Amino acid sequence: xxxxxxxxxxxxxxxxxxxxxxxxxSTLVELARRHGVGLRTDDLxxxxxxxxxxxxxxxxxxxxxxxxxxxxxxxxxxxxVEDAVRAGNLxxxxxxxxxxxxRGVGIGYTSLxxxxxxxxxxxxxxxxxxxxxxxxxxxxxxxxxxxxxxxTVAGHPRDVVVGIGMDDLTPEGTExxxxxxxxxxxxxxxxxxxxxxxxxxxxxxxxxxxxAIAELGVDRVDHGYRVVDDPAxxxxxxxxxxxxxxxxxxxxxxxxxxxxxxxxxxxxxxxGLPVALATDDAVFFRTDIGREYAEAxxxxxxxxxxxxxxxxxxxxxxxxxxxxxxxxxxxxxxxxLALEGLALEGLAGE
Ligand SMILES: [Zn+2]
Numbered sequence: 001x002x003x004x005x006x007x008x009x010x011x012x013x014x015x016x017x018x019x020x021x022x023x024x025x026s027t028l029v030e031l032a033r034r035h036g037v038g039l040r041t042d043d044l045x046x047x048x049x050x051x052x053x054x055x056x057x058x059x060x061x062x063x064x065x066x067x068x069x070x071x072x073x074x075x076x077x078x079x080x081v082e083d084a085v086r087a088g089n090l091x092x093x094x095x096x097x098x099x100x101x102x103r104g105v106g107i108g109y110t111s112l113x114x115x116x117x118x119x120x121x122x123x124x125x126x127x128x129x130x131x132x133x134x135x136x137x138x139x140x141x142x143x144x145x146x147x148x149x150x151x152t153v154a155g156h157p158r159d160v161v162v163g164i165g166m167d168d169l170t171p172e173g174t175e176x177x178x179x180x181x182x183x184x185x186x187x188x189x190x191x192x193x194x195x196x197x198x199x200x201x202x203x204x205x206x207x208x209x210x211x212a213i214a215e216l217g218v219d220r221v222d223h224g225y226r227v228v229d230d231p232a233x234x235x236x237x238x239x240x241x242x243x244x245x246x247x248x249x250x251x252x253x254x255x256x257x258x259x260x261x262x263x264x265x266x267x268x269x270x271x272g273l274p275v276a277l278a279t280d281d282a283v284f285f286r287t288d289i290g291r292e293y294a295e296a297x298x299x300x301x302x303x304x305x306x307x308x309x310x311x312x313x314x315x316x317x318x319x320x321x322x323x324x325x326x327x328x329x330x331x332x333x334x335x336x337l338a339l340e341g342l343a344l345e346g347l348a349g350e
Contacts, residue, residue, distance in 0.1 A: 003298060006343035007307050008290035011332045013092040013314035014084065014278045016195075016222045016245040018136070018167055019116060020063050021281035022080030022095070028283060031066035039063075048286055053201055053254050057168055060284060064101040070115035073107070077119025078126075084282070085127045088290025089335075092129060092318055092328055095120075096165050098136040099149065109135075110156050117160055130328070132319050133160050134195065136167040137180055146183035154190040162319045163193030165222065175204050177212045184216040193319045194218045195245070199226035201255050206230035213240045220245055220317055225257075225264035227273075234271055243317035244273055247280035248296035249287040259299035266300040269310070276314035304343055308336045 025044060032039050040059065041047050050056040067073050084090035097116065099109040107115075113133055120131045135153045137146040153161055164187045170176050177198050187194055196216055198208040200223035209227040212218045213236065224244045227233050237244075246265045251257045257264065269275045277292045279285065297307050315328045 001339070001342040001345070003304060003343055004294045006304055006339045007294040007297060008087070009089050009335070009339055010293065010307060010311050011089050011091045011328070011335050012289050012293070012311055013094075013276065013318050013328065014090060014289050015094045015220065015276055015314060015317060016247060016278035016280055017093065017095060018060070018281055019077070019080075019095045019097040019133075020067065020101070021060065021279070021283050021285075022084070023063070023066075023076045023283050024079045024083055025283050027076060027079060028063060028066060031072060035066055035068055037062070037065045048284055050253060053169065053203075054173055056254060056281070056284065060281060061101060061168070063284075065104060067102070067107075068105045070107070070111060070118070073112065073115035074119030074122070077116050078123045080282075081120065081123035081127055081129050081131075084289050085129060087288035088293065090129055090289050091331065092131065092315065092320065092324075094132045094134055094162075094319060096134050096136040096167055098138045098167050099152070100138045100141060100145070109152050110158075113158055113161055117158070120160075130320055130324055131160065132162045133158070134163045134165045134193075134319075135161060136165050137183060138168050139166055139170050139176070139180070139197075140168045143179050143182060146180045147186060150183050150186045150190065150192070153192065154186075163187070163195065163219070165195045166197040173203070175200070175208050177208050177216055181215060184218075188217055193220075195220040195222055197222045199224045202226070206233035209233055210236050213237060213242050218242060219319075223247065225251065225268070228264050228267040228271065234273075238272055241274065243276060243313055244268060245276045245278050245314075245317070247278050248292050248300075249285050250280045253285050259296050261301035263296075263300050265296070266302070269300075269302070269306070274313045274317065275310055276317055277310055278314075304340060308332070308340075311336075 196212040198212045206226045
């Protein structure tokens with residue numbers, strides 16, 4: 001067995017993926033045809049090539065229009081787990097979903113999360129993959145819409161919906177985390193967990209990472225790469241112990257950052273930040289959770305033991321209950337021991 005195979009087979013949690021992006025590419029095309037949704041091209045390579053984050057977001061937002069019924073949402077949820085198990089031994093996942101994007105097809109918040117839950121419960125039965133759902137603040141809408149979202153989540157409690165996060169950018173094309181301060185404070189009062197997309201591209205500021213930690217009180221940060229560009233921000237982040245969920249392939253597609261030891265994610269890991277890996281938008285970036293480990297980590301200079309530490313951070317930072325986390329961590333320990341032996345044998349024989 002090669003290191004590449006061992007990294008793919010390592011059990012993984014994925015804490016940063018947007019629900020619609022877990023859709024199988026063939027299902028996206030099939031549903032677009034069924035509902036007469038015009039994708040900008042039928043050529044998948046061209047469809048999934050972007051000129052930066054705003055261009056990607058146009059395609060991302062358009063894809064929501066192909067999901068028009070609860071059955072379709074449940075199917076996409078189920079297939080997304082099936083694919084990720086095969087591609088990278090996914091064992092647990094948390095999904096961002098932004099209910100505003102489903103308003104156009106007439107699906108409300110409770111119908112949306114209940115349909116997702118139907119598919120994900122079935123997938124949990126068949127593949128043993130646990131899950132939680134995180135409501136995403138649509139940053140393209142005014143701050144009051146984020147407060148409304150938190151009130152909706154709190155007013156329709158579901159065991160599987162555990163917190164809030166973010167998607168999109170503000171209409172000005174910025175992150176502006178403090179615009180959503182009131183929504184995050186309200187989420188805290190309702191006992192919801194909080195994470196925020198900040199410090200993603202060079203257009204963002206390291207300050208946004210500090211603001212998310214210090215002012216929004218987040219339990220996790222999504223992306224956060226720019227934190228390494230400011231020593232004071234990096235020190236604040238390290239001191240906080242807040243985990244970062246990073247998405248390597250997306251950084252290469254949206255920022256042109258090649259996988260090498262100087263990549264910001266590598267610098268975050270070496271600075272001692274707790275880092276987990278995820279796909280962000282698997283179908284749109286032609287990636288999967290296995291590839292995020294197998295392709296990115298060796299090129300950034302990391303070996304199997306580092307990958308096990310990163311996988312462990314994923315389970316430790318998960319917003320599941322303690323007993324489930326303990327089981328997931330025990331499974332990771334057992335699998336890591338077995339894979340380490342096999343990978344070493346394989347590498348010795350090469
Ligand atoms: Zn994201």
